[in-house]
Amino acid sequence: MLRIPFRRRTLVAVVSAILAAGCVTARAQDAGGIPVRFVVVTTFDTGDDLTAPGEFNTWVVNFPLQQVIPFPQGYHDLRYNAEKHVLGIKTGEGPTHMAASITALANDRRFDFSRAYWILAGIAGIDANAGPVGSAAWASYVIDGDLAYEIDAREIPEGWSTGYVPLGRTAPYQLPVPPASSINGVNLFQLNGPFVNWAYQLTRARVVLPDTVNLHSIRLLYKSFPATQYPPQVLKGDVLASGTFWIGELMNTWAENWVRYWSNGKAAFTMTAEEDAGYAQALTFLSQIHAIDFNRVLVLRAASNYSVPYPGQTATELLSNEDSGTGYSAFLESLHDVYLTGSAVVNEIAGNWPKYAGHVPSGR
Numbered sequence: 001m002l003r004i005p006f007r008r009r010t011l012v013a014v015v016s017a018i019l020a021a022g023c024v025t026a027r028a029q030d031a032g033g034i035p036v037r038f039v040v041v042t043t044f045d046t047g048d049d050l051t052a053p054g055e056f057n058t059w060v061v062n063f064p065l066q067q068v069i070p071f072p073q074g075y076h077d078l079r080y081n082a083e084k085h086v087l088g089i090k091t092g093e094g095p096t097h098m099a100a101s102i103t104a105l106a107n108d109r110r111f112d113f114s115r116a117y118w119i120l121a122g123i124a125g126i127d128a129n130a131g132p133v134g135s136a137a138w139a140s141y142v143i144d145g146d147l148a149y150e151i152d153a154r155e156i157p158e159g160w161s162t163g164y165v166p167l168g169r170t171a172p173y174q175l176p177v178p179p180a181s182s183i184n185g186v187n188l189f190q191l192n193g194p195f196v197n198w199a200y201q202l203t204r205a206r207v208v209l210p211d212t213v214n215l216h217s218i219r220l221l222y223k224s225f226p227a228t229q230y231p232p233q234v235l236k237g238d239v240l241a242s243g244t245f246w247i248g249e250l251m252n253t254w255a256e257n258w259v260r261y262w263s264n265g266k267a268a269f270t271m272t273a274e275e276d277a278g279y280a281q282a283l284t285f286l287s288q289i290h291a292i293d294f295n296r297v298l299v300l301r302a303a304s305n306y307s308v309p310y311p312g313q314t315a316t317e318l319l320s321n322e323d324s325g326t327g328y329s330a331f332l333e334s335l336h337d338v339y340l341t342g343s344a345v346v347n348e349i350a351g352n353w354p355k356y357a358g359h360v361p362s363g364r
Contacts, residue, residue, distance in 0.1 A: 033109065033110060033111045033112030033113075034080070034087075034110055034111045034112065035085045035112050036085055036086075036087045036111050036112060036113055036116040037084065037085040037086060037115070037116060037117065037349065037350040037353055037357075038084075038085070038086045038087070038116065038117045038118070038119065038346045038349060038350050039086075039087050039088075039089065039105070039113070039116055039117070039118045039119070040059050040063075040065075040086060040087070040088045040089070040119055040121055040342070040346065041089055041091060041098075041102070041118060041119065041120045041121065041122075041279065042054075042055035042056040042058075042059065042088065042089070042090050042091070042120075042121060042122060043055055043056075043090065043091050043092060043093045043097070043098065043122055043274075043275055044056070044090065044092070044093050045057045045090065049079065049090075053331075053332060053335055054335070055090070055121065055122050055123065055335065055338070056076070056079075056088065056090035058335050058336070058338075058339040059079075059088050059121070059339060059343075060079050060088065062339055062343070063081060063084075063086065063088075063339075063343060063346075064081065065079030065080060065081050065086065065087075065088040066079070066080075066081065066082075067079065067080040067081070067082060069087075069110075071089070071104075071105070071108075073104040073108070074089070074091070074100075074101040074104050074105060075090060075091055075092035075097055075101050076089075076090040076091075076092070078105075084346075084347075084350045084351065085350060085353075086346060086350055087111065087116075089101060089102075089105055091275065093274060093275065094243055094274055094275060094278075095146070095241065095243050095274060095275055095277055095278030096243075096278065097275070097278075098274075098275035098276075098278035098279050098282070099278035099279070099281055099282040100282075102278075102279060102282040102283060102286075103282045103285070103286065106282075106283075106286045106291045106292055107291065113291060113292050115293070115296075115357050115358070116292065116293075116296065117296040117297075117298070117346075117349055117356075118283065118292065118296060118297045118298065119297075119298040119299075119300060119342055119345065119346065120275070120276060120279050120298070120299045120300065120301075121300050121338050121339070121342040122273060122275070122300075122301055122302075122338065123301065123302050123303070123304040123328070123331070123334040123335060123338060124239070124271040124272055124273040124301035124302070124303060124304065124334075125271065125272040125273070125303065125304070125305050125306065125307040126270060126271055126272075126303030126305070126306060126307065127252060127255070127256065127269055127270055127271075127272070127306075127307055127308070128222055128225040128227065128228050128252075128306045128307070128308050129225060129227055129252075129256070130227055130235070130237055130268065130269070130270040130271075131227050131228070131230070131233060131235050131237070131270065131303070132215070132218075132219060132227070132228045132229070132230050132231065132232055132233065132303070133215060133218055133228075133232070133303045133304065133305060133306060133329060133330035133333070133334070134209060134211075134212075134215050134231075134232030134302070134303060134330050134333040134334060134337055135209070135232045135233045135234070135235050135302065135303050135337070136203070136207075136209065136232070136233075136234055136235065136300060136301070136302040136303075136337050136338055136340075136341040136342075137234075137235040137236060137237035137270045137271055137300070137301055137302075137303070138196050138199050138200045138203075138234075138235070138236050138237075138298065138299070138300055139191065139196070139236075139237065139238045139239045139270075139271070139276070139299040139300075139301065140190065140191055140193050140196045140236065140238060140267065141188060141189065141190055141191070141238040141239070141259075141263055141266065141267035142188070142189040142191070142238070142239045142241055142276045142277055142279075142280045142299060143187065143188050143189075143238065143239070143240050143241065143258065143259045143262050143263065143267060143269075143277075144185065144186065144187050144188070144241055144242070144277040145240045145241060145242030145244070145246075145255065145258060145272075146241075146242045146243055146244065146277070147167055147184055147185045147186075147187050148164045148165060148166060148167060149164070149165040149166075149167060150163050150164055150165070151163035151165070160172055161253070161254070161257075162250075162253075162254045162257075164254060164258065166178055166187075166261070166262075167182070167184050167187075168182070168184075172257075173257060173261045177261060177262065177264060180262060185281075186277070186280075186281060186284070187262050188262045188263060188267075189277065189280035189281070189284065191280075191294075191297055191298065191299065192294070192295040192296075192297070192360065194360075194362030194363060194364070195295065195296070195298070195360050195361060195362055195363075196236070196298065197236075197362065197363035197364060198361040198362050198363035199298055199300075199345045199363075200234065200235075200236045200363070201363045202344065202345060202348060202363075203234045203341045203344050203345060204234045206344050207234055207340055207341050207344050209231070209232040209233065209234065209337045209340065209341070210232075210333075210336075211231035211232065212333055214329075214330065214333065215231065215232060215330060215333060218329050218330060221310035221311075221313075222306065222310050222311075224310075224311050225308075228306075232303075232333065232337055234341055235270065237268055237269075237270025237271060238259060238263070238267040238268055238269060238270055238271070239270070239271045239272070239273055239276045239299060239301060240255045240258065240259055240269055240271070240272050240273075241272075241273055241274060241275065241276035241277040241278075242272070242274065242277075243274055245274075246272070246307075247307060247308075247315050247318055247319050247322075248307075248308065248309070248315030248318070249308050249309070249315070251307070252307050252308045255269050255272060255307070256269045270301075271301040271303065272307050273301055276299055276301075279299070280297070280299075283297050293360075295360050296360055298345070300338060300341060300342050301338070302334040302335070302337045302338035302341065303330065303334055304328035304329070304330050304331050304333075304334035304335075305322060305328040305329050305330060305331075306318075306329075349361075
């Protein structure tokens with residue numbers, strides 16, 4: 001028997017593995033790339049994919065996403081379900097992580113995204129005037145909360161309700177509303193409304209979000225907010241995205257007004273999150289070169305906490321509680337509910353691919 005020295009054996013094994021991987025990639029490219037029916041976009045875990053609760057972990061374990069695909073150009077390895085052709089990505093938190101990771105993924109030649117659907121499935125803060133924690137909301141609009149002038153609140157003129165001023169204007173909420181898209185960036189993204197309505201109607205009919213003792217105890221603290229006094233629900237509601245974690249009653253009023261201003265009253269502030277504008281911007285650019293279809297893009301957020309304190313609690317106390325080891329008040333419920341709601345849509349489309357491959361569903 002021919003004996004190969006250890007170093008040569010190691011080299012042969014490495015080369016063989018590289019060649020094998022190259023053959024798999026080449027075959028995938030020859031066939032048009034690894035087929036992807038749905039991309040599930042998440043941002044974080046609290047540990048590894050399999051054991052620690054987080055947005056990605058919930059899909060990896062429950063969907064499941066069994067196959068690991070290396071993704072060195074992004075934040076974290078990808079996960080894939082070969083039977084359902086569903087790809088999962090963990091982008092890392094924040095708008096820059098999101099935009100860079102999504103752009104890198106869509107330009108990865110191993111995959112065929114030509115007819116893929118996309119869903120950002122994450123947790124978020126919820127406006128106590130919009131609904132209860134644990135609820136999951138489908139967004140029709142994503143509004144950027146970072147693109148603005150800002151004057152410190154201690155220096156704003158008397159009569160101003162906020163120090164945030166739209167770019168191109170000299171006072172808060174000054175009319176006319178500037179163009180949403182400019183050299184400065186995009187203040188408002190509009191998703192495919194009929195598709196969003198379809199996802200909302202499907203999940204509203206099929207998904208029951210469980211109530212818990214913890215959610216009930218949170219509702220008792222927010223009795224002065226009528227919208228909070230229900231078990232978690234599937235909602236339609238829009239997202240204000242900003243890299244800054246803001247908190248408190250005055251900032252919440254700003255968020256409601258900012259969303260209303262940029263959408264000319266069409267959008268309703270529901271969820272506050274970080275990454276959604278980066279997600280929408282990256283996919284908008286990618287759609288312009290037909291790498292993806294923006295008509296197939298969804299944003300789903302489930303409420304892990306409120307953006308305002310309950311009566312008797314200060315904003316700093318709310319911040320301290322959320323930054324402590326206990327974390328967001330409805331953290332585990334929101335992870336479960338964003339998966340429960342999002343997976344209903346993913347399974348419907350991926351499981352009935354001949355029906356949806358060439359036709360984006362729509363609802364009224």
